[in-house]
Amino acid sequence: MRISLASDSLDGVAPVLVSELEGRGHTVIARGAVSGERADWAWCCARAARDVAEGAADQAVVCCWTGTGASIAANKVPGVRAALCVDAATAAGARKWNDANVLALSLRLTSVPLLGEILDAWFDGAPSTDEEDMANIAYLSEMEN
Numbered sequence: 001m002r003i004s005l006a007s008d009s010l011d012g013v014a015p016v017l018v019s020e021l022e023g024r025g026h027t028v029i030a031r032g033a034v035s036g037e038r039a040d041w042a043w044c045c046a047r048a049a050r051d052v053a054e055g056a057a058d059q060a061v062v063c064c065w066t067g068t069g070a071s072i073a074a075n076k077v078p079g080v081r082a083a084l085c086v087d088a089a090t091a092a093g094a095r096k097w098n099d100a101n102v103l104a105l106s107l108r109l110t111s112v113p114l115l116g117e118i119l120d121a122w123f124d125g126a127p128s129t130d131e132e133d134m135a136n137i138a139y140l141s142e143m144e145n
């Protein structure tokens with residue numbers, strides 16, 4: 001999968017994100033501090049989200065110290081459903097019930113072992129085909145139009 005990866009700093013787990021993603025077979029599009037380009041959280045996380053919306057990436061991972069700014073910025077991009085995930089269960093739920101296409105991470109809260117659990121759950125997950133779950137996602141799209 002093509003993953004756009006943005007972080008506003010190289011704190012915490014940010015330096016291992018490329019290898020964690022590539023080690024799972026993904027191709028990384030680097031944004032923000034990971035790439036050396038503009039790294040203010042609103043800009044670089046929205047840039048990664050736009051990569052998804054525009055079809056340059058299949059999904060994105062966006063990071064800032066809290067994870068909140070990263071998720072807020074990504075969710076401003078139409079077509080993006082960004083979820084701030086602090087553990088594997090949240091990541092699994094975000095993929096299943098929210099059909100989330102952008103994983104937001106807190107560099108403050110996410111240790112390297114926890115990152116591995118979150119990424120495994122995220123990439124193992126798939127959107128629910130339950131009618132009610134799909135209707136919720138359709139409603140999000142309706143709100144954008």
Ligand SMILES: O=C(CO)[C@H](O)[C@H](O)COP(=O)(O)O
Pocket residue numbers: 008009041064065066067068069070
């Ligand atoms: O968590 C964040 C935004 O939600 C930022 O990472 C936090 O504000 C730190 O930014 P800076 O290093 O520019 O002061």
